[in-house]
Amino acid sequence: KNYSIKKMYMKQSMLLAASLLSLAACQSPTGYVIRGSVEGAQEGDMVYLQNVENGSLWVTQDSALIKGGTFLLEGAVDAIPTARYVTYAKDGLRLTAKVYLEKGNIRLTMTPETNHVEGTTCNDVYQQFMDKFQAANKEVNEFYQQIQADTTLDEAARRAKMAELD
Numbered sequence: 001k002n003y004s005i006k007k008m009y010m011k012q013s014m015l016l017a018a019s020l021l022s023l024a025a026c027q028s029p030t031g032y033v034i035r036g037s038v039e040g041a042q043e044g045d046m047v048y049l050q051n052v053e054n055g056s057l058w059v060t061q062d063s064a065l066i067k068g069g070t071f072l073l074e075g076a077v078d079a080i081p082t083a084r085y086v087t088y089a090k091d092g093l094r095l096t097a098k099v100y101l102e103k104g105n106i107r108l109t110m111t112p113e114t115n116h117v118e119g120t121t122c123n124d125v126y127q128q129f130m131d132k133f134q135a136a137n138k139e140v141n142e143f144y145q146q147i148q149a150d151t152t153l154d155e156a157a158r159r160a161k162m163a164e165l166d
Contacts, residue, residue, distance in 0.1 A: 032101045032120075034073040036108035038066065038088045047071045050085045058087070077103050081122045086110070099123060140165060 038047060049062040061084065064071040073086070081102035088095045088110060097108055097115035100122035109116045114134065117123045147153065147161045 031074060031076040031103060032106060033104070034086065034099060034106045034108055035070060036073075036086065036110065037070050038095060039109075039111040040093070041066045041069075041088060041090070043067065043069075045088070045090055047073070048087045049073050049075075050087050052085070058085075075101070077101055081120075098126065100126060 034049075036047070038045070041047075043066060045066045047064050047066065048060045049064075050058050050060050053059050062073055062075060064073045078101070081100040083098055083100055086097045086099055086108060093112065095110045095112065095115070097110050097117060099106060099108060099117050100120065102120045102122055104120035106117060106119045106123055115130075117127050143165065144162075147158055150158075150161075153161065
């Protein structure tokens with residue numbers, strides 16, 4: 001009698017586990033999904049997923065229409081995450097954001113000042129790097145501006161201060 005209860009419990013557990021795995025598989029994308037927004041973009045504007053080939057040739061691989069303030073790009077992924085660019089251009093404004101195409105849901109926000117990408121391992125790591133890089137760059141730029149604005153420094157003192165940036 002105990003054997004049949006244990007057997008029934010194991011069957012139910014296996015059925016539950018299989019159901020949960022099936023549900024998880026249905027909710028997990030099989031490729032990449034980029035959901036994004038572009039500050040200042042209008043309804044009907046386009047964004048492009050591009051690659052740079054031969055060092056300077058921008059090749060469009062996909063495009064998406066901006067609807068309701070957002071866009072959606074979806075596609076298959078390679079075995080290794082691949083860097084690509086989401087671009088937006090209109091009326092002299094050109095925004096470019098690097099993204100890594102890998103399995104998962106990627107969120108991208110593009111503004112004239114900065115971009116923010118997150119949602120998958122490579123994109124999260126890339127964004128953490130960019131946050132630190134931009135903070136360091138801002139600090140160096142502020143130091144440079146202070147040196148240039150300091151009227152008490154002669155040219156030799158200015159050069160000495162600039163050498164601190166190296």
